[in-house]
Amino acid sequence: MIRVTENLRKIRELLAEAAIDAGRDDSAVQLLAVSKKQTLAGVIEAAAAGQRDFGENFVQEGLEKIAAVSRNDLCWHFIGHLQSNKTRSVAAHFDWVHTVDRLKTAQRLSRQRPAALGELNICLQVNIDDEPGKSGVNVDELFELANQVAQLPRLRLRGLMCLPALRTRFEDQRKPFAAMRDLLGMLRRQSLEVDTLSMGMSSDFRAAIFEGATIVRLGTAVFGKRK
Ligand SMILES: *Cc1c(COP(=O)(O)O)cnc(C)c1O
DSSP: OOOHHHHHHHHHHHHHHHHHHTTSOTTSOEEEEEOTTOOHHHHHHHHHTTOOEEEESOHHHHHHHHHHHOOTTOEEEEOSOOOGGGHHHHHHHOSEEEEEOSHHHHHHHHHHSOGGGOOEEEEEEEOTTOOTTOSSBOHHHHHHHHHHHHHSTTEEEEEEEEOOOOOOSHHHHHHHHHHHHHHHHHHHHTTOOOOEEEOOOTTTHHHHHHTTOSEEEESHHHHOSOO
16 A cells, blocks of 8 residues: 555654755755656656656656656656767656756756757756765865856756765764855856755755755655665
8 A cells, every 4th residue: 555645744744844954945845756776656656646756766667657657747857877879868858857966967968858849957966975886076176167068068067966975974974064055055156047955855854954954865764675
């Protein structure tokens, strides 16, 4: 028995409560329901319960779900590692990509975005803890990349995304998110019209909301355990 509708109701309450505790508007934070490795029935139930934004990590799985759910009122976000040979179908079927960390990927998405679809929304993934071998642009290369991506046609640079290293204490969790907030502010001062911080998952979304997250990405909390 799926309990997606009830899960969503509780999560929306928690997000609104965290936003208010952080001194923000209760609708300041958008829920991205991460549906990777979840059933089609779960996604359909979530959509029926009013959820509009869904996140997928794997191109083929995402394309199959988008086709099978077949609703044109949903917004699909690609949040996995994007190989450059998979950009074409992402550009054609998704509305957002959260994980751009190099110019080459952005250039391909820009070239391959069908003109009829309008701009593809882009977040740059930042390796905010400077972890070796981890995806994401390093902070010292972020500004150059952001300015380059902002120039590309058919893309709209919306902001930044991160997956920080695991931390358990609330005050520790806030630190990388605060650094992300500062980076977004610096991009704004360079006249880039960015408005999005995609950060916070099941274990740290409250800390992310306290530091200005505009999109939190929750999977198991919405749908239950992954297959
Ligand atoms: C899987 C995933 C999530 C959601 O994780 P849960 O533990 O299911 O909440 C969020 N963001 C990214 C980038 C993911 O890959």
